Amino acid sequence: xxxxxxxxxxxxxxxxxxxxxxxxxxxxxxxxxxxxxxxxxxxxxxxxxxxxxxxxxxxxxxxxxxxxxxxxxxxxxxxxxxxxxxxxxxxxxxxxxxxxxxxxxxxxxxxxxxxxxxxxxxxxxxxxxxxxxxxxxxxxxxxxxxxxxxxxxxxxxxxxxxxxxxxxxxxxxxxxxxxxxxxxxxxxxxxxxxxxxxxxxxxxxxxxxxxxxxxxxxxxxxxxxxxxxxxxxxxxxxxxxxxxxxxxxxxxxxxxxxxxxxxxxxxxxxxxxxxxxxxxxxxxxxxxxxxxxxxxxxxxxxxxxxxxxxxxxxxxxxxxxxx
Amino acid sequence: xxxxxxxxxxxxxxxxxxxxxxxxxxxxxxxxxxxxxxxxxxxxxxxxxxxxxxxxxxxxxxxxxxxxxxxxxxxxxxxxxxxxxxxxxxxxxxxxxxxxxxxxxxxxxxxxxxxxxxxxxxxxxxxxxxxxxxxxxxxxxxxxxxxxxxxxxxxxxxxxxxxxxxxxxxxxxxxxxxxxxxxxxxxxxxx
Numbered sequence: 001x002x003x004x005x006x007x008x009x010x011x012x013x014x015x016x017x018x019x020x021x022x023x024x025x026x027x028x029x030x031x032x033x034x035x036x037x038x039x040x041x042x043x044x045x046x047x048x049x050x051x052x053x054x055x056x057x058x059x060x061x062x063x064x065x066x067x068x069x070x071x072x073x074x075x076x077x078x079x080x081x082x083x084x085x086x087x088x089x090x091x092x093x094x095x096x097x098x099x100x101x102x103x104x105x106x107x108x109x110x111x112x113x114x115x116x117x118x119x120x121x122x123x124x125x126x127x128x129x130x131x132x133x134x135x136x137x138x139x140x141x142x143x144x145x146x147x148x149x150x151x152x153x154x155x156x157x158x159x160x161x162x163x164x165x166x167x168x169x170x171x172x173x174x175x176x177x178x179x180x181x182x183x184x185x186x187x188x189x190x191x192x193x194x195x196x197x198x199x200x201x202x203x204x205x206x207x208x209x210x211x212x213x214x215x216x217x218x219x220x221x222x223x224x225x226x227x228x229x230x231x232x233x234x235x236x237x238x239x240x241x242x243x244x245x246x247x248x249x250x251x252x253x254x255x256x257x258x259x260x261x262x263x264x265x266x267x268x269x270x271x272x273x274x275x276x277x278x279x280x281x282x283x284x285x286x287x288x289x290x291x292x293x294x295x296x297x298x299x300x301x302x303x304x305x306x307x308x309x310x311x312x313x314x315x316x317x318x319x320x321x322x323x
Numbered sequence: 324x325x326x327x328x329x330x331x332x333x334x335x336x337x338x339x340x341x342x343x344x345x346x347x348x349x350x351x352x353x354x355x356x357x358x359x360x361x362x363x364x365x366x367x368x369x370x371x372x373x374x375x376x377x378x379x380x381x382x383x384x385x386x387x388x389x390x391x392x393x394x395x396x397x398x399x400x401x402x403x404x405x406x407x408x409x410x411x412x413x414x415x416x417x418x419x420x421x422x423x424x425x426x427x428x429x430x431x432x433x434x435x436x437x438x439x440x441x442x443x444x445x446x447x448x449x450x451x452x453x454x455x456x457x458x459x460x461x462x463x464x465x466x467x468x469x470x471x472x473x474x475x476x477x478x479x480x481x482x483x484x485x486x487x488x489x490x491x492x493x494x495x496x497x498x499x500x501x502x503x504x505x506x507x508x509x510x511x512x513x514x
Contacts, residue, residue, distance in 0.1 A: 013486065021481035023463045038326075043362070045367030048326035049335060054489050057336030061438055061457045242327035253407060274368075286406040287354060300411030304400060 012047045020051035035307040087093070109143040115155070118247055118268045118292060128162035129169065132247050134188075135268050135291075139151055143167075152194070158186035160200075176225040179204045185217075186244055193226035197240045205231060245288055258301065258318075261285055265294045273298060276319030280307060327372040335371055338383035340492065346386075346391050347493060353412035359398065364493075367391045441488050452477055453484040 019034055026034065038044050065306040109126040115137050126143055133139060136269060137155020141148075145167070150159070152173040161169045163182025170180045173187045173194035183201025187194050196205055198217045206214035206244045217223060220237030242252035251264050259281035262273040268291040283305060289297050298316045302309050310317040326332065343364065350360045367390045380386045392413055399409050425475075445453060452470065455461045464482075467474045 009358065009365050012365065013489070014482075017482040017485045017489070018478065021478060021485055040367060042367050045326050045372045046365045049332065049372040050340075050365070050368045051485060051489065052326055052332045053335035053340055054492065056332055058438075058457050058485075058488065060435070061442065061454075062460065064435060064439060064442070064458060078344055096390065183439060284403065287409065289407070289411075296411055297407070300407050300414065301412050303396075304405045304407055304410040 007041060009047070010042070012041070012044055013051070016047035016051040017055075018043065019048055020055045109141065111141045112139070113141075114138045120246060120291075126166060127167070127169075130157045130160040132160075134158075134246050152187050152189050154189060156186065156188035156246075158184070158197075158199070158244060160184045175208045175227055177206050177208055177211070182293065183219075193224055195222065195224045197222045197243060199240060199244065207231070249291050250288045251291050252288050255284050255286060257281065258283045258285060261297070262318075265291070265297065268292065269294050270315060271295075271314060271316060273316050273318065276317060277307075280305060280318070280320055327374070331371065331374055333379065334377050335368070338385050339371065341491060342384045342387050344494075346387055349388070349412075350391065353395065353409040354406060355395065355399075355409055358394075363391055363394050363398065366394050370394075397458070430448040441491055445487060445490075449480045449484045449487070456481055462491060502505055 015037065019037070022030065038048065052322075111123075111125070113121065113123055113131075113133060115121050115133050115135060117136050119135060121133045123133060125131060125141060125148075127148055129148070131139065131141070131150070134156040137154070137157060138153040139155075139157055140151040140153060142151075143149070148164075148167050148169040150157075150169075150171045157171075159169070159180070161180045161183050165181060169180045171180075171187050173189040175196065176187070176189075176194040176196070177308050178185065178187055178196050180201065180203045183198065183203055185196060185198040185200075187196055190296050196203070196217065198219055198221050200219050202219075203217050204214050205217055205223060205225060207227075213231070215223070215231045215233055217233055218235075220235050220240060222236055222240055222243075223231055223233045225231055242254045245252035251261070251268075253261050253264075256264070258273055262275055265273050271294055273294055279295055285301075294316060298309055298318055301307060301318055306321055307318050308321045310319070327335075346367075347360055347364065350363060355363070367387065370390050377383075395413050396410070399406060399413065415417045440479060442453065448470075452466055455466045455469070456463070461469075463474055463477050470477070
């Protein structure tokens, strides 16, 4: 934000606390060196004020009397530890029971789910896996005893896959195929192909009919699979984290331009954000915002860049202020 | 030579410091980094050090928040890439600096209990020296004689006690609840 300071606020605090506790009045020599210290950096006066104010307010400790009188017994630590152990044991037992039940009931399970604009849905599946489905998407799930298949007909979904070697979990998105054993990944179907982001474990990805050319993707890898292009894998864990912020109902603006950010909002909301000034549209932004609050985003933009907002029923116009 | 006139130091100690944890909590909510928060808090105290009178400040809490807000907004706007959620969060200040909640008023009563905990958690030598200075009010020279150490050590240990206490004040849990969600609900009810 500002140029790197020569002295950190921590170092200033150290020096300030030494000056604050010195017996007053100061000796002429101390007086001179304190003046010199204060003149060296404008931040130091603030640090000294804070230290002196704290030190002087600590005089109310006098009301307590010597600590020998009020320092009592420590609270019972042993009791709380044993209670925690007990809780851990119950948790493990619950996990075992859940695993046993999952093994017992395997049936065919078919489900088709459609999300509307702005809707993000978490869909637990019969095998213990979870699909989190983004805005304007459509997925079809077909589970049998031998395979778990998901068709991503439109949009984007993130899958947290329950481990099961006997029943491969395959997502089909147009020509793209992605297979996981026990892992987490997302598939985003777009024009001309599908984007795959892996958040945990390993997945195998290939184009339909070309499974000899399958590639392996590990946690933090992403790829775009199109009809013609070869599958190029890129390792970008942070970018993946931001790209999947929608799972928490957020948009991550990690250096996105204002126009890209507006396009991202427009994926989720009926009210459209429109940027007037092209220079303003190129400004870069950081931060996370709620997908369903374009108004808060717009007013923050207006505040940050001194822009002007005009609202209609369907649109939020953001433009530079007319002089 | 001092940071500020005595009455300003006293006013900061009794009326401003108690709100520091809340100001920090609010800056953290605005997604500002640790160093940024330290700098903003320090700069806020700098502005207060420049005051010659505090008679015009009706609400020290509101004043502290406003000063921190102006500094934070200036820094955020100056950045090459604007952290937009920070601007939004900083902008909600008016809600955050509302009058203290009932919990906050009772906080004052537990002040001494908290101070006890702070003192009890100091390292032994540090605590003994702190007690002699602040509870028994002994001069530095006398403490050095009783403890059989140099005056520099007394000074260093006192400064250490002060720093540890300032740090726990800074990291204290904030006592106020943001009220914006509540306000939204009431708006919705009215519609």
